[in-house]
Amino acid sequence: MRAVVIRVSRAALTADGASRGEMGKGLLVLLGVGGSDTRREATYLAEKCAALRIFEDENGKMNKSLADVGGSMMVVSNFTLYADCSRGRRPDFFHAAKPDIAVPLYEFFLEEIRRLQVPCISGVFGADMQIDHVNDGPVTLIMDTDQMLGKGNAQ
Numbered sequence: 001m002r003a004v005v006i007r008v009s010r011a012a013l014t015a016d017g018a019s020r021g022e023m024g025k026g027l028l029v030l031l032g033v034g035g036s037d038t039r040r041e042a043t044y045l046a047e048k049c050a051a052l053r054i055f056e057d058e059n060g061k062m063n064k065s066l067a068d069v070g071g072s073m074m075v076v077s078n079f080t081l082y083a084d085c086s087r088g089r090r091p092d093f094f095h096a097a098k099p100d101i102a103v104p105l106y107e108f109f110l111e112e113i114r115r116l117q118v119p120c121i122s123g124v125f126g127a128d129m130q131i132d133h134v135n136d137g138p139v140t141l142i143m144d145t146d147q148m149l150g151k152g153n154a155q
Contacts (some may be wrong), residue, residue, distance in 0.1 A: 002032040007139035021121035028072035032081030033102040041145040046112035076123035
């Protein structure tokens with residue numbers, strides 16, 4: 001799994017023209033599911049995102065987690081995180097999971113976030129979505145379970 005994790009001061013999400021919610025301080029997580037991903041990667045990444053200490057403490061150091069600051073998480077599926085742009089001008093999405101694998105893992109990731117008691121707004125898999133957000137910092141992290149779990153086949 002791949003995630004782009006963005007620390008935000010606010011975010012709002014619309015899917016197919018309908019509001020999915022708004023939040024203040026928190027994390028916007030763009031989540032991509034790869035073809036070889038399993039629940040193991042989803043659990044690992046959910047726990048890692050929920051516990052990241054990327055919010056500033058009283059000394060201005062990134063030392064506080066989402067729970068410490070009373071923040072929320074917005075999770076949006078994003079298969080384009082698996083784009084291969086190495087050949088030609090049109091991205092190839094061969095390494096992205098097909099919907100029969102991706103949808104259950106995306107939903108399981110959301111279940112894991114909620115199990116961790118993180119307030120969460122979620123996108124709609126496959127929908128046309130618009131995200132309005134303010135990147136705070138900016139702080140933007142790229143996380144890839146293939147690298148983090150030592151699979152060694154990150155694309």
